[in-house]
Amino acid sequence: MALWMPGWYRVREQARPAAQQSEDELLRQREKINRSLDVLEGYLVDGTLKTDTVNLATIAIACAVGYLNFRRVAPGWCVDRPHLVKLVENLFSxxxxxxxxxxKA
Known part of the structure; x- marks a missing residue:
């Protein structure tokens, strides 16, 4: 799952003049991000993703979510994803x- 790719595309698309932006493409990219985050939340809920130790998977997830926060490409990503929020908050601390x-800007 490459969370950063849709985020990168969104940043690039929004850098274009408004008349040249594709709202449909932005929506598709936003949906990809949300589906990926939902899958991660599901892995945390069912125990597929282990969070008792810091590992490559948890670091990668925190970095991806950090990118989403930094670029502000997925506002509200934390809504209805409490397990993902807890994981990221623990790592960011x-x-x-x-x-x-x-x-900070």
Whole structure:
């Protein structure tokens, strides 16, 4: 699942003049992001994704969600995804994540 790809496309599409933007394409990309986040939430709920330790999967998820937050491409992603929110908050509270957070605008 490449959460960053739809996010990247959304940023690129919104950089175009309004008359050249495709609202349908932006909607498709937003739907891809939401489906991916729903799958991750499901993996957390059913225990497929283990969160008792920091591992490559949890780091990748936190980085992807961090990108979504940084680029503001998926506002409200945390609505109805409490397990994903908890995972990301736990990781973002770690010093190792805090040190690599982009500067606030």
């Amino acid at each position: 770690r010093e190792s994540f805090a040190r690599t957070e982009p500067p």
